Amino acid sequence: MLNHFTYFKPQTESELLEKVKSYGDDTKILAGGTDLLIYMKQGITAPKVLIDVKGISEYSKIVTASDGSISIGASVTCNEVIENECINKHFPVLVEAAKTLGSYQLRNRATVIGNICNASPAADMAGPLLVLGALVIIGNDSGGREILLKDFFIGFKKNILKVDEFVKAIKVPAYFRDAKSGYLKSSRIKGHDLGICNVAMCRVNGTLKVAVGSCAVTPVLLPDFESDRAGTKFVIEAAMNNINPISDIRSSKEYRKHMVKVFIKRLLEKGNSH
Amino acid sequence: MLEFLHDDLAILSVKEGCGEGECGACTVMLDNKPVNSCLILAVEADGTSIRTVEGEVKDGKLSPLQESFKKNHATQCGFCTPGMIMSAQSLLERNPKPNEEEIKEAIEGNFCRCTGYRQIIDAIFEVTKNAK
Amino acid sequence: MSKEYKYIGKGVPRIDADLKVTGQATYVGDMSFPGMLHAKMLISPHAHAKIKKIDTSKAKALDGVAAALTGEDLDYQVGLYMVDKTILAREKVRYHGEPVAAVAAETLEIAEKAVKLIEVEYEELKPLLDVEEAFNEKANLIHPNLGSYSHVQTAFFPKPGTNICHHSKIRRGDIDKGFQEADVIVEREYNNPSVQHVPMETHGAIVQWGIGDRVTIWTSAQSPFTVRNLFCHTFKLSHHQVRVIVPYVGGGFGGKAGIHLEPLVGCLSRATGGRPVKLIATRKEEYNTLPCRCGLKYKIKTGLMKDGKIVAQKLTLLWSAGAYADYAVNVTRASGYSAGGPYFYPNISTDSYTVYTNMVFGTAYRGFGHVELFWGLERHMDYCARELGIDPYEFRMKNLLKPGDITPTGEKLKDDSGDIRKCLNAAAKEIGWDGVKSEQQRIKEMQSGKVRGKGFAVLHKAPAMPTNTSSSCVIKMNENGSVILNISATDYGNGTYTPMAQIIAEEMDIPLDKIHVAYETDTDRDPYDWQTVASRFAPMGGRAVINACNDLKRKMSEVAAKVFECSPDDFIFQDEKIIHKSDPQKFIYYDKLATGYVYPNGNAIGGPLIGVGVYMAEGLTHLDKETGQGLPAFNWTYGAHAIEVEVDVETGEFTILKIASALDVGKVLNYESLKGQVIGGIIQGLGTAICERYVYDNKGRLLNNSFTDNKIPTAKDIPLEIVPIFIETPHDEGAYGARGAAEHPMISVAPAIGNALRDALGIELTEMPIRAEDVWKALKEKELVFEPATV
């Protein structure tokens, strides 16, 4: 059963700002709700105020800017990403990853931003967005700020947001448009499941970017590689130096490491054959 | 929303199998899209249209999909069936000729412990044969 | 040759399909009554602890709380075979998840709030989490009072002063001599964790304990009469005071046999002065508080001759019952007497123990011990064959049972016992078995990264039931010649009602749409039935229905004989008419007899037509305590699965390309429904084989009590091809020759996969489930694994 709370559904960003400011600490932003409601049911969190951002129309959009960058609004669902033509064409790794997140009906509610804000090490959307150099567009009382996604995650299920801040959108720069990319995830069953680990990769203008999920307290972006020097062995070594998986109910740390190696090899092979 | 539909409105087809978005027993269509009603607040559905399996019966007749479920023994205990039918119906509405993979993809979020899914997939297939 | 039937064997739709596809079937969770209260349990956070103090005063003070109970309030012992449990924990808790207190309140929300206000002080005790450790004579006692528990003395043999609550033995031949004769001895250990049944509908009950101890129970259960019986025993009530109603049930798989939440909800209702109280388990409680399937650790030692003949078999099974014995003792007994599998052994010795541990307690689960047992047994048979260098198919064919053979309990198999060889042959043929994979072939395939393998496993099971197991039913004919069948089997998804209607249609020649099987089993209305478990209903209940039809026909014949002034033996029954055999002009429509025959002059004879049928399996005996000799069961159902698997050698991930399952069902009553049972069983078997398991931490806390980390297979996980094959060797006693086949498809799926993986990769897995990670680890041990960092 859920605790009692007050529900607001602002229609504009300024209204949202005002609510966030006045309720502060006990507030949670509600977008898809697919994680938040579970936490509330389990009593992990008991917010007094829920602010639903689905009423703000610009938050529900995927916008392609004239320079070719895209921005995904705070209430855009995973299925909307999967069905978006521009993303399919130019940023297909986001589609690949979104398809592995939950079931079809869950993806009709689960949002990309929610997946990111939750800051779970297993977040499916994190890896691809990390390798695509994504920027988090944060709203706050002082005109907002933008930070790189890699700086957004600060600990296990912890993000950098302050009490009175929220994420408006996430932006993928034009620089990464049409970059060769891929995402691989290992899970216990073939149906929807939380991952044992995942690897996202992208090559752009002589640089290779690799991110690893479920292998540390946050999703991990490896330092950039110079693409032509990045042999399998080299990338794997770098990955092993940057991750620190644990053994848990889903997998042993040895298997996690092994699967990261296999995925790196496979993604590199796939990239090289393009 | 699940509690609201089931307990307050007595729309009893909407079942709780987990309450955590994993099993799909609570699947309904919200503005024609299947969703897990257990992870939605009733207030969030304000102003939307909700479809449940009760509404699939028209003029006292089963829908083609319901008929096919019946014919193919795609229901056993029946607890997963309402949610399963809503997921499958939604698939057929967005893709009248899905292949086997697409069917599995569409219903993977609906657990069924009884049937082993095969006869459910067959039932959905059979409807697609008559689709244009 | 087999007779042509009009209804039997046909895949007619389930008679409950309309209600189910429209969401109109009503389950306990959908029911509510005026004045109904909602209950919530407080469960133990510890696996083993003394309860030092419980204080419910704050909960009771909360507005809207009608009752709050603790173990101290409820001095009752409950139990199925071994009366070892209390309704709420008293003095100590024995597993993480055990209910220690419960509240009934105006709303569920208040009840939830109230249980949080209950204060409990525990003193933690060391939990016993390993069955071998608990088995040890010196282990701490989980039930120090074991010696004083009442129990079914003809079947169960506890050892007071230990954690062993039952020990089953089989002794046949001379085991020592057998091993002395053997050319080769093969011995290995196997292991299974506990798993959950995972019915999509969790357990739930509504109870109203009214004035004068009139109790009505609505419950999601498989066995209304067992619930009534045990409820009466616990509270010392007479059976006529308690009424159990079972509406639609959303799956059971054994987990809803016996009695579970009903006594607690009953006490809450009584404490509120008779208001109806409802308790529906959450999924977490379903995993953590309601019972699961027992764990099993076992050792198999086999003596073999070089030519492939088995000469000695010794099995030691340690069943981890968890905190209470529930069905575990009977699982131990049943898996004990069938532990040899469908093989012939001149010398066999089996010891099967039920051991208390501080984990969620086990109960019946589809297969009743055989899923667990056959994992090791059929992995072991493959291992034996390979040790001897014999094709595992040939090895099995050499040793499988055939009519005339004596089973380990001394039963002589007859021609109608079923044909295990046919099953194995059909399944192996379907996957194109052509001998074990050679090492060269394996090495060749390894290069490509994907290796295929084939494997199979046989199975058998008999219903585990008391010697006086029986069924009964009543068929009532309505004014228009339609009929209603009252029967107390529950159709919790298994589809037993539809074949019953088909039997009436066949016997009486009435169209199916004029036959109604009354749903909502009601012990006040319906005649007695033991339980709907153990795959016994179709063959046994079916016989009761045939007998009821015969009774009905006899009564109709008597009236018709008076009308036509002939003998009652002169009639046939066709097209809803009773017709004179030699003079077809003489006939009467059923509806004209239904409420009594009326002559043209108004005189009436006969009366409302009611057919009564009973059936009891006769000739079963208790098993001897020391040797296990006797006749334990009604019949055996044999079967075999064969599987082709493809493994990704880099990751250990595997895909089941095909599974062929052959079962000797005696006679197919409803093809589509049986197919559904078989496929459903296979996939449940697949779940137990590849992903399902209980995981505890070292304090005995269950770590995966949700779908997030305790997954069942989804539509994406099923094998690419599933081929059910039905062999029909009629069983003399079963209705139309039918045997039970509801549990069997689940048995032996896991070892067939294990054997296919052995064929593919040469790896020997002995523990269930088989996860990709386990395959990878096994490959790594064989140094067959690809290490990307070294390339």
Ligand code: FES
């Ligand atoms: S009840 Fe909603 S997904 Fe299980």
Ligand code: FES
């Ligand atoms: S029919 Fe029982 S869960 Fe699907």
